[in-house]
Amino acid sequence: MFCTLRFQCARPHHGSEFVSGSKSLIPTRRSSLSPMPSRQICRRSVLSLTRPLHVSSIGELGSSRTSDKKVDDLIKCRVYEADGSEQAAASDASKRVKIGIYFATWWALNVVFNIYNKKVLNAYPYPWLTSTLSLATGSLIMLISWSLRIAEAPKTDFDFWKTLFPVAVAHTIGHVAATVSMSKVAVSFTHIIKSGEPAFSVLVSRFLLGETFPVGVYFSLIPIIGGCALAAVTELNFNMTGFMGAMISNLAFVFRNIFSKKGMKGKSVSGMNYYACLSMFSLLILTPFAIAVEGPQMWAAGFQKALSEIGPQIVWWMAAQSVFYHLYNQVSYMSLDEISPLTFSIGNTMKRISVIVSSIIIFHTPVQPVNALGAAIAILGTFLYSQIGILLALIGFLQIFKGYVGV
Numbered sequence: 001m002f003c004t005l006r007f008q009c010a011r012p013h014h015g016s017e018f019v020s021g022s023k024s025l026i027p028t029r030r031s032s033l034s035p036m037p038s039r040q041i042c043r044r045s046v047l048s049l050t051r052p053l054h055v056s057s058i059g060e061l062g063s064s065r066t067s068d069k070k071v072d073d074l075i076k077c078r079v080y081e082a083d084g085s086e087q088a089a090a091s092d093a094s095k096r097v098k099i100g101i102y103f104a105t106w107w108a109l110n111v112v113f114n115i116y117n118k119k120v121l122n123a124y125p126y127p128w129l130t131s132t133l134s135l136a137t138g139s140l141i142m143l144i145s146w147s148l149r150i151a152e153a154p155k156t157d158f159d160f161w162k163t164l165f166p167v168a169v170a171h172t173i174g175h176v177a178a179t180v181s182m183s184k185v186a187v188s189f190t191h192i193i194k195s196g197e198p199a200f201s202v203l204v205s206r207f208l209l210g211e212t213f214p215v216g217v218y219f220s221l222i223p224i225i226g227g228c229a230l231a232a233v234t235e236l237n238f239n240m241t242g243f244m245g246a247m248i249s250n251l252a253f254v255f256r257n258i259f260s261k262k263g264m265k266g267k268s269v270s271g272m273n274y275y276a277c278l279s280m281f282s283l284l285i286l287t288p289f290a291i292a293v294e295g296p297q298m299w300a301a302g303f304q305k306a307l308s309e310i311g312p313q314i315v316w317w318m319a320a321q322s323v324f325y326h327l328y329n330q331v332s333y334m335s336l337d338e339i340s341p342l343t344f345s346i347g348n349t350m351k352r353i354s355v356i357v358s359s360i361i362i363f364h365t366p367v368q369p370v371n372a373l374g375a376a377i378a379i380l381g382t383f384l385y386s387q388i389g390i391l392l393a394l395i396g397f398l399q400i401f402k403g404y405v406g407v
Contacts, residue, residue, distance in 0.1 A: 095338070102335035107351045109328035111358045116321035117179070118187050118363065123314055124306040127179040128290040129299050133318060135175070135283040138326030142276035154273035161281070166259040168281035174252030176286065181245030187359035188367070189235050191352045192375045193246035196228040198385045200254045209258070220385040227378025234371040271333035279326065349382045 120130055146153040181190045199221045205211040232243060269277070306314045335347070356375060360367060 099335065099338055102331060102338065103347050103350075106328055106331045106335060106347070107354045109324055109331060110351055111355055113321060113324035113328050114182075114187050114191075114355050114359060115362055116317050116324060118182060118359070120314070120317045120321050121179070121183040123310045124302055124318070125183050126294050126299060126302055127183045128176060128286075128294045130183075130318075130321070131176045131179045132283065132286050132290045134322045134325040135279050135286060137319075137322035138276070138279040138329070139283050141323070141326055142273075142279070151272065154269045154277065156269070156277065160269070160277075164277060164281055167256055168278055168285055170252045170256035170259060171278055172282040172285045174249045174256060175282065177245045177249035177252060179245075181242045181249065183242075184239040184245065185235070185242030186237060186363065186365045188356045188365055188375070189231070189237075190242065190246045191355050191359075192231045192378060193228055193243065194250055195349070195352050195375075195378050195382050196224050197250045197253060198382055199224045200250045201257070204251070204254050204258070214388070216388045217385065220381055220388055223377045223381030224385065225381075227374045227376070227381055230374030231371055231378060232374075234368050234374060236366055236368065236371075271336050272330055275330055275333040279329075349379060349386065352382075353379060 117130070121127060124130070142151070145151040178190065178194070181193075202213060202217060202221060206213065232238065303314075310317075332348075359365065
């Protein structure tokens with residue numbers, strides 16, 4: 001719809017002003033419109049009374065004279081009703097930016113945690129206490145956040161904690177096992193082995209839960225298992241305790257995901273609060289075992305030794321690794337609220353790449369070409385595993401759509 005009109009000051013207008021005529025369209029001293037040829041008279045159209053009208057293009061027409069009166073400042077406006085497409089596009093763009101920020105923050109926090117965690121374990125090799133401090137710090141942060149109303153406290157009941165118990169047990173075992181692994185081998189090697197978690201997920205689901213998978217999923221496990229095996233065989237500083245710790249961590253986190261998926265259906269607890277509750281429950285489970293395995297006497301003697309060798313900065317390292325452990329896990333659970341599990345799996349794979357590369361650079365870890373090839377093959381297999389999941393989901397959607405349209 002095109003109109004030629006005089007105007008001096010611009011302000012937003014709504015469709016109701018055009019239809020009802022209750023307000024003057026353009027506030028000016030002379031409200032008359034310039035005459036228009038009959039062929040240019042605008043057709044009457046129905047305008048929404050609630051949607052705003054936008055000017056999509058403006059062009060000056062110059063000046064003219066009508067009945068010896070100068071008509072200046074004429075413009076041509078293209079007016080249209082706004083629909084939901086622009087708002088939807090803006091919403092999608094903002095969501096993508098939000099997810100991108102989550103991923104970047106998650107990866108950065110994880111890299112920092114692994115660096116400080118390895119520094120602490122090199123100077124203070126007590127993985128059970130280190131794991132306990134990580135959970136205790138996270139629990140304290142969330143308790144303070146809830147008390148100060150920085151974050152809204154979750155509404156839980158007995159059933160919630162009952163279903164959370166097996167998840168917390170698996171999380172505790174996986175956390176301690178991974179920390180034990182990092183205390184014995186390089187960070188890069190631990191994460192190479194942990195990249196084989198999808199293989200454990202498929203095998204556990206197949207042989208313990210009776211689930212079946214397409215052939216492509218099983219084929220994707222070949223590079224994962226082969227790459228991890230090649231990296232383990234060619235690892236210069238191989239340690240069986242470190243290797244088994246990473247393997248046990250993989251198995252424990254698979255069970256954690258299975259228990260979490262089964263037990264948390266219908267629960268309305270956000271990802272951040274869910275992880276906070278998980279940390280607190282795991283802390284209660286881990287503390288007595290940490291005392292039994294290592295004990296206060298060993299902790300005190302080890303701290304005095306680390307303090308004499310490293311200095312007071314060992315305290316900062318321990319505090320930093322504990323804080324960053326909670327933060328990176330919290331952000332990962334927050335991102336899981338916004339994305340699908342498959343997208344999360346891809347993000348987790350990319351996270352491991354960033355950790356492996358950064359740890360090799362920072363700690364000057366010696367890497368043989370064959371060892372690097374094994375790591376690359378394992379990570380590539382993990383990525384292919386995620387892509388197969390996306391492809392299967394797309395095929396399922398197409399089958400549903402085909403049945404809906406009756407093709």
